[in-house]
Amino acid sequence: MSGTTLPLEGIRIVDFTAYWAGPLPSAIMADLGAEVIKVESIQRPDLFRIVAVSGHPMEVYELSPPFNATNRNKLSLTLDLARPEGVRLFKELVKRSDAVVQNYSPRVMPQLGISYETLREVNPAIVVTSVSGFGQDGPWRDYVSFAAIGEALSGISGISGYTGEGALIHGVGVSDPFAGYLAAFCTIAAIHHARSSGEGRHVDVSQLEASMQYIADALLEFDLTGHSRSRATCDDSPAAPHGAFPARGEDSWVTISIETESQWRALTEAMGTPPWTMDERFATPLARRKHREMLNERIAEWTAGRDRHDVARDLQERGVPAAPVLAPSDLLKDPALTAAGFFQEVDHPVAGRHPYPSFPALLDGAHPQIRRVGPMLGQDNHYVLSEILGLSDAAIALLEEDRIIGTRPSF
Amino acid sequence: MTRLLQDIRVLELSDGCSAAFCGRLFARLGADVVLIEKPLSGSALRSLPPFVEGRAGTERSGLFMFTASGKRSLTLDTAHPDGGAIFNRLLTRADVIIDDRGSPESDEVLTHVNPALVRLGFRQFAAGGPYENWLATELQLAALGGWMTQLGQPGRTPLVSNSRTMTAFVPGVIGAIAALAAVREARIHIRGRRIDVAAHEALLFTTRFNETFLSYTGIEIKRAGDRFPGWAAYRTFKATDGDVTAAAATDAQIEALMKVAGVDDPRFRTRKDREARIDEFGAEVSRWTTTHTREEIFRRCQNNRVPMGKVNRIDEVAAMEQVKARGFFEEVDCPGDGRHRFPGGPARFNGQWPAPSPAPLLGEHTSEILNGELGYRVEDLTTLTEMGVI
Numbered sequence: 001m002s003g004t005t006l007p008l009e010g011i012r013i014v015d016f017t018a019y020w021a022g023p024l025p026s027a028i029m030a031d032l033g034a035e036v037i038k039v040e041s042i043q044r045p046d047l048f049r050i051v052a053v054s055g056h057p058m059e060v061y062e063l064s065p066p067f068n069a070t071n072r073n074k075l076s077l078t079l080d081l082a083r084p085e086g087v088r089l090f091k092e093l094v095k096r097s098d099a100v101v102q103n104y105s106p107r108v109m110p111q112l113g114i115s116y117e118t119l120r121e122v123n124p125a126i127v128v129t130s131v132s133g134f135g136q137d138g139p140w141r142d143y144v145s146f147a148a149i150g151e152a153l154s155g156i157s158g159i160s161g162y163t164g165e166g167a168l169i170h171g172v173g174v175s176d177p178f179a180g181y182l183a184a185f186c187t188i189a190a191i192h193h194a195r196s197s198g199e200g201r202h203v204d205v206s207q208l209e210a211s212m213q214y215i216a217d218a219l220l221e222f223d224l225t226g227h228s229r230s231r232a233t234c235d236d237s238p239a240a241p242h243g244a245f246p247a248r249g250e251d252s253w254v255t256i257s258i259e260t261e262s263q264w265r266a267l268t269e270a271m272g273t274p275p276w277t278m279d280e281r282f283a284t285p286l287a288r289r290k291h292r293e294m295l296n297e298r299i300a301e302w303t304a305g306r307d308r309h310d311v312a313r314d315l316q317e318r319g320v321p322a323a324p325v326l327a328p329s330d331l332l333k334d335p336a337l338t339a340a341g342f343f344q345e346v347d348h349p350v351a352g353r354h355p356y357p358s359f360p361a362l363l364d365g366a367h368p369q370i371r372r373v374g375p376m377l378g379q380d381n382h383y384v385l386s387e388i389l390g391l392s393d394a395a396i397a398l399l400e401e402d403r404i405i406g407t408r409p410s411f
Numbered sequence: 412m413t414r415l416l417q418d419i420r421v422l423e424l425s426d427g428c429s430a431a432f433c434g435r436l437f438a439r440l441g442a443d444v445v446l447i448e449k450p451l452s453g454s455a456l457r458s459l460p461p462f463v464e465g466r467a468g469t470e471r472s473g474l475f476m477f478t479a480s481g482k483r484s485l486t487l488d489t490a491h492p493d494g495g496a497i498f499n500r501l502l503t504r505a506d507v508i509i510d511d512r513g514s515p516e517s518d519e520v521l522t523h524v525n526p527a528l529v530r531l532g533f534r535q536f537a538a539g540g541p542y543e544n545w546l547a548t549e550l551q552l553a554a555l556g557g558w559m560t561q562l563g564q565p566g567r568t569p570l571v572s573n574s575r576t577m578t579a580f581v582p583g584v585i586g587a588i589a590a591l592a593a594v595r596e597a598r599i600h601i602r603g604r605r606i607d608v609a610a611h612e613a614l615l616f617t618t619r620f621n622e623t624f625l626s627y628t629g630i631e632i633k634r635a636g637d638r639f640p641g642w643a644a645y646r647t648f649k650a651t652d653g654d655v656t657a658a659a660a661t662d663a664q665i666e667a668l669m670k671v672a673g674v675d676d677p678r679f680r681t682r683k684d685r686e687a688r689i690d691e692f693g694a695e696v697s698r699w700t701t702t703h704t705r706e707e708i709f710r711r712c713q714n715n716r717v718p719m720g721k722v723n724r725i726d727e728v729a730a731m732e733q734v735k736a737r738g739f740f741e742e743v744d745c746p747g748d749g750r751h752r753f754p755g756g757p758a759r760f761n762g763q764w765p766a767p768s769p770a771p772l773l774g775e776h777t778s779e780i781l782n783g784e785l786g787y788r789v790e791d792l793t794t795l796t797e798m799g800v801i
Contacts (some may be wrong), residue, residue: 007592015672020619032592051629069620087776134624135759138736144718146658148645152720155728157647157656160562167647167722168570171561171634174577177617182436182757188591189440190760193415195595201415204759208569209733213756217576218471218725221461223752224745228726232573232648242550244559244568249634252571255559257548316545323551325569326629327560328621336540336555342596342612343622354626360582360612361589362537366603367664 006033007366008344011191012097014090015074020147020173022103022131024180025187031359031368037097037384038074039090039196040374041081042406045377046071050411057411061377062350068373069356071241071345075139075376077384078405081112086404090114091122092389095135098191099127099200105144106136116202126200127190131183136205150175150207161231176334179210181333234296240288241267244325245300253325254308256299256315260287266318269301344370359394376409413765414441419594421502422447423482423509424489426455428576429533429610430511431478432583433590436757437507438481439765445501445635445780446479446771450486450799453773454479461746469773470746474576476770477753484771485780486801489514494800499524500785506594507531509586518605528603529593531586537609547611549578557621564636582613632689643685643692644668648700648708655700655708655720669718672699713795741767777801 015026023038023046031037040046049061050071062068077093078225080086091114094100100119102109109115109130116128130136148169151157156174157167168354183205190201212219222228229236234243236258244253260262264285268277276282276298281291289293303311308324315322324330331337332355343355344367351373358367385391385399399405419442423434423787431454438444448454453469456478459505462471473517485501488494498516502508502524511533521530535552536542542555553559553571558578563570571578586608597603621632637654644659659665662682669679679685685692700708705721712719723731729740729752741755741764755764781787795801 005596005600007589007596009596028588029592032589047661052624063627065624066620069623084436087591134733135737137762138733140713140733143713144664144716145720146645146660146718148639148658149718149720152647152654152656152722153728153731155723155725156572156574156577157654157722158724161570162564162567166637167656168562168564168637168647169635169639169645169647169656171621171632171639172558172570172618174617177581177619181581181588184588185436185584185591186440186760188588188595189415192419192591192595195529196418201760202762204762205757206737208733209737209756209758212728212734212739212754214580215572215574216477216576216580216754217461217474217726219754220477222725223729224461224463224473225465227465228724229459229573230724233568233570236573237548237575238546242548244550244570246568251566253551253554253559255554257550259548261656306481316471319546321551323545323547323554325554326561327633328557328625331615332622332625334555336542336611337615339540340537340609342613342615351627354623356623357616357620358612359589360585360608360616362605363589363593363606365607377747379726388788393762 002297007363008032008034008188011035013037014093014097014100016102017210018071018103019048019176020066021176021179023099024177025129025131026101027070027072027074028184028359029187031370036074037093037380038071038076039079040076040257040377041086042377042403042409043080043082045409057409061409062374068348068351071375072356072370072373074375075380076378076382077381078378078407080404081114083404085399085402087113089385089389091119093384094119094126095123096388097126098194099129099187101129101131101187103131106130106132106141119376120200124200125194127194127203128200129178129183129187129188129203129205131205131207132206135209138205145207147173147176147207150211151180153208154211154215155218156211156215157267159215159229159231163231163233175207175211178214179207182210182213207271234292238289240285240292241295241299243296245296245303245323247303247311248305252308254303254311255323255325257321259321263320266320267315270314270318270320281294341367343345346370346373348373349376376407377409378405381405381407413760415760415764416440416442419443419507420505421445421507421509424512424514425509427511427533428456428478428579429473429560429583429586430509431456431796432580433531433587434702435480436584436587437591439757444482445491445776446482446484448484448486448773450488450801453486463745476743476745477533479770481768482771482781483780484774485777486774488800491800493795493798497781498787502528506597507590509590513692520601526603527597527601529590529597530603531590531606531608532608533582533586534609536611538607540610542611549575549718552610552614552761553578556611557618558614560725561634561795563620563634565634569634578614581617582608582610584595587614643689644696646693646696650700650703650705650708652704655705656720656722658720660718664717668696668712669714671711671715671717672696738764743767744769746772774801
């Protein structure tokens with residue numbers, strides 16, 4: 001069993017990030033056991049603390065669900081990096097760390113005097129991972145980006161939506177995690193190399209380039225065949241039917257995918273073999289694909305009055321890929337996720353007890369534990385400054401007095 | 412130098428896109444990834460589209476060429492006793508085994524052969540749970556993984572994007588992260604771990620913690636069509652030649668957008684005003700966007716620090732100025748079909764992309780590995796070939 005150790009124990013990461021694309025990779029490394037120190041300042045906290053939740057900033061900055069979830073297992077240090085003492089302490093921390101993860105625009109780190117080149121002088125083995133919209137160089141490097149921008153430019157929005165209709169936005173905000181995951185992998189790889197060679201790296205991950213990698217099939221298809229695919233309600237899968245069908249209840253849907261003849265027969269049997277299934281327009285996969293819209297309407301007539309869970313279970317028992325479309329409220333009580341312990345209930349001093357999703361891998365049979373969520377602004381100032389940097393209590397008190405550190409933001 | 416993982420050996424038994432993308436990430440950063448393929452037919456990925464010029468063939472799958480970039484190919488029937496013996500020798504020197512075939516070798520057998528081996532398995536659903544034996548395409552995974560409910564118009568059919576790799580690569584990179592972390596630990600403690608990734612969970616983890624949001628606020632976030640619910644300027648707008656996407660989050664960004672779009676209206680002065688009249692606000696901005704091209708809107712907004720993107724078609728992506736300047740796409744030789752342009756990645760290291768490397772032909776490295784590295788004689792290889800082991 002996993003015991004008490006985690007794979008990245010003994011690795012220390014300085015997290016100088018905001019929103020999601022940067023905080024996510026360091027959260028993953030924290031889940032896997034790294035000591036991750038999130039650096040904010042009382043002058044400039046991570047805005048994910050307030051933009052993702054309504055209410056006055058001073059009342060909600062410890063109450064942002066996505067902030068508290070994304071910064072799980074991290075420590076919090078405040079440092080005013082606009083002042084030399086803050087920068088000096090940041091560098092001291094970098095001396096004692098394996099990596100810095102940051103996702104500000106490429107101008108910010110050099111402006112603060114903590115560019116990769118400067119940090120490398122402080123610690124030649126340091127890995128600096130920069131997650132940005134467009135990368136650290138090129139004509140667009142200073143352009144501003146959030147998830148939906150990477151989604152639009154990368155081509156993802158061009159293939160996300162209903163057939164013949166306009167662009168939609170993923171509620172998921174995919175280009176943030178897409179970049180964040182690659183950043184986590186590349187950071188660990190660079191640390192692996194730095195630990196044996198003594199040489200760090202500047203890792204440059206862009207949301208735009210990351211997003212393009214995930215839709216490789218569409219980009220390769222265009223290059224190899226000249227076909228530029230577009231939006232498709234049922235995607236361009238050769239399977240038919242293949243899509244979500246309305247079920248009983250408001251906004252209730254069940255997905256069905258037919259990839260083989262035996263699955264088609266099983267579906268028609270489940271529907272009670274109505275006469276239309278014998279129609280030659282639905283006799284072969286090619287014919288079904290050609291008459292897909294009509295086929296979908298017929299199947300929708302069958303699913304419409306039925307419970308999405310019952311339809312899925314019945315079809316699965318007959319060997320047909322089918323599943324209900326689950327929304328957040330369904331997921332919190334989903335039996336499979338409950339059995340797997342996927343959501344972990346964790347206490348937070350201000351927010352109380354709530355469920356948080358586990359890092360989605362089992363290590364020797366168990367999800368890595370979410371030891372704490374948040375963290376609260378400046379919660380670990382004393383630990384970091386005293387235990388890691390060796391400052392005296394008096395020196396720490398002075399920093400607090402000078403507002404280099406603190407626990408209450410000044411919005 | 413981007414070969415950061417050159418001291419790591421990976422064995423890959425993959426038939427699916429997730430495991431193959433996982434192996435690609437290791438190979439791109441210099442690990443020695445040996446892809447074990449079935450003699451004659453090869454990896455199932457070789458039969459997945461897109462194909463060179465649209466024609467199928469063992470060496471014609473673009474998806475295979477992309478995911479197998481930099482790997483070595485060994486054909487081996489691991490079920491044959493001699494194949495099993497070869498496999499065991501490969502296991503003893505490997506750091507990681509990536510397996511999506513549910514290979515019969517149990518964890519105990521693997522750890523007996525090599526206690527420091529990291530064993531990474533991919534499945535669709537967690538073992539032991541109610542969906543364990545459910546059948547799923549990417550659609551069912553996205554449906555149960557909370558992903559599908561986040562794309563589409565409210566009340567209309569929920570969707571997935573028109574790309575199978577988009578969801579399939581997610582568990583792949585999750586597995587790669589966990590396995591690479593575990594390699595480091597295995598080197599220190601001479602003890603490998605078992606890592607299991609369920610695609611269903613990996614997709615759910617990627618949906619921005621909407622369940623936590625619901626628990627805190629009582630508000631359920633679901634698909635809102637062309638926008639983020641409740642945000643005045645995080646949405647698409649129509650241009651003369653397609654769509655653009657604005658992602659203005661802060662008041663400063665929204666006010667900059669208003670300035671660019673010439674929206675000077677007392678009804679929209681504060682954030683509260685704009686959110687209270689969200690559709691009217693959108694209509695005002697649209698009056699400007701609908702008379703300009705995507706390119707004009709994109710440039711004007713970005714030059715004024717407004718987060719704005721043009722919605723590109725697939726055929727426009729590689730031509731982006733930024734993409735060209737950074738050299739993201741790489742030239743790849745496709746057997747018998749000249750040079751093609753493949754997406755690179757995963758990232759740049761000190762300004763350099765990992766060097767492009769071709770995908771292996773089926774069994775291309777069988778002799779190199781068995782004869783050159785494991786010491787099998789040329790005669791042995793002939794016999795193994797005759798027996799169908801390699």
